[in-house]
Amino acid sequence: MIVFEKIRWKNFLSTGNQFTELGLNQIDSTLVVGCNGAGKSTMLDALCFCLFNKPFRKVSKGLLVNSVNEKDTLVELEFTIGTIEYKVIRGIKPAKFEIYRQGILLDQDAANRDYQKYLEQSILKLNFKSFTQVVILGSSTFVPFMQLPAGHRREVVEDILDIQVFSHMNMLLKERIKDNNESLRDCKYELQIADERIISQCKTLNSLTSVNDKRIELQQGQFDINEERMKDVQKKRAKIEKQIDNLADSEKEFDSLEKQYSKIKDLRSKLQGKLERTTKDFEFFQDNSSCPMCTQDIEESFRTMKIGILGRKKDDVLDATEQLKEQLVELRANMALMKDNHESVMEYRFEVQSLIKEEQRLMKTNTDILSLLKDLSNQPEIAGVQEELERLRKEYDDKESACAEVNKMAQDYKLAGTLLKDGGIKAKIISKYIPIINQSINRNLSAMDTYINFTLDEEFQEVIKSRYRDKFSYASFSEGEKQKIDLALLFTWRHVAKLKNSVRTNILILDEVFDSSLDTTATEELLKILKGMSKETNLFVISHKGEILAEKFSRTLRFGKVNGFSKIIEDV
Secondary structure, eight states: OEEEEEEEEESBTTBOSSOEEEESSSOSEEEEEEOTTSSTTHHHHHHHHHHHSSOSSSOOGGGGBOTTTOSOEEEEEEEEETTEEEEEEEEETTTEEEEEETTEEOOOOSOHHHHHHHIIIIIIOOOHHHHHHHHEEESSSOOOGGGSOHHHHHHHHHHHTTOHHHHHHHHHHHHHHHHHHHHHHHHHHHHHHHHHHHHHHHHHHHHHHHHHHHHHHHHHHHHHHHHHHHHHHHHHHHHHHHHHHHTHHHHHHHHHHHHHHHHHHHHHHHHHHHHHHHHHHHHHHHHOSBOTTTOOBOOHHHHHHHHHHHHHHHHHHHHHHHHHHHHHHHHHHHHHHHHHHHHHHHHHHHHHHHHHHHHHHHHHHHHHHHHHHHHHHTOHHHHHHHHHHHHHHHHHHHHHHHHHHHHHHHHHHHHHHHHHSTTSHHHHHHHHHHHHHHHHHHHHHHHTTOOOEEEEOTTOOEEEEOTTOOEEOGGGSOHHHHHHHHHHHHHHHHHHHHHHTSSOBSEEEEESGGGTTOOHHHHHHHHHHHHTSOTTOEEEEEOSOHHHHGGGSSEEEEEEEETTEEEEEEEO
């Protein structure tokens, strides 16, 4: 329960530079009177301004500053909740907003809006609309419950039933859902980007691999061709070498004949030279009887002897030469017979050499191909692309896992939202209290001699029936009847708040309620209700009917103007 203890204000509206102080929990009932403009309703504006930063009446904040002093507007309010003492100080020119708890100023690092939110949600646990519905009933700018939009009616009831926490939770949930939706969008975008990167990397890898595979395929194909060619070369070489082996004896014989031919030819050449010399000497001695050099005569006997010897030698050499010639002819004939085989062997040997060179070339080529294939099978560029692809896939998996958590959270939020929306937990609680609320409303109406059946549904729309079951709406009633309904609702909200121990307060303020549409009977019935209220209630009634109502209240406060400033001029 909030127990308002004391309020004071200065330079507020028509109040001057001296504090006007008012105890709020000392007297059970107080009548506040005064002429129009005397400042008797100022306490309403001061109370609402101090708590909610706006007056009860529709007055702009700038006009709250006293027009004479034009500065130092200050309102101080003291209250307790349980055993904890609070003090709120709010000012204009200079701006001031302070909250004290047990005499210690609360942290003001947060923005004023958050500071105000803390006051309403964490300390008071009610907002301006709810406060005015359970504390104040006014006759001028006050908006009664039945004239509030459906959404605002719900806020008031939620505050009274102390279930606004679900609305706050829902607001927080909506913020989290908003953040979660942003996270989901981020996840979707990041997964899309990650997937595109993987696709791009796969294309790069496939392209490189395809080119590399084609190169490997081409080189492997050439390697296989070379291997088959080497097999063919080896087979052909073996075949030719076998043919050479088959002609080996013939070739040896040809070589022997060739050597013999070469020897005989050399010998014949030598004999031919000897024959020429012998013939020359023979012809010299046959043709000359004296020495051509020295002109000396050659003895005839010597000459004859020489001629005989040289003639025989000549004949011998000639015979030998002829024999060698015959041998050469015979050898050539024999060699001619073996020439084809020899030429075949020579061709075979040449072909073998060619085949050996080709085999060596093919072996070298395939060795180079194997080295290239090894390099192609271990491409650093492809390995780097593959490694990057694995990294991107892991990154995608990590993001997908994180996004799964975000999505799970979204499902959890959806479930929580179902529970926290108006048709969820709050609806269950409201449906439980609707019968109690309706019972209290009708009891209060009956106490004010108003016999209608007034009920609120779970959407807080009225259903009004007379004793004859005729249906009405709130708008169809007279102003006096509307005021009775407003009072019945006010007392109901205070009753329910007491049951819930939620937004209970000690003060109840009625602003000019007795000055409006209530007839004498209704006035008397209302006074009875007020008199029967809890001892914990401190009632303040603002009225022009001081002379009529004074005896009904424990105290009368009279406001008036002194030197142009409003102040309390009488406290009886």
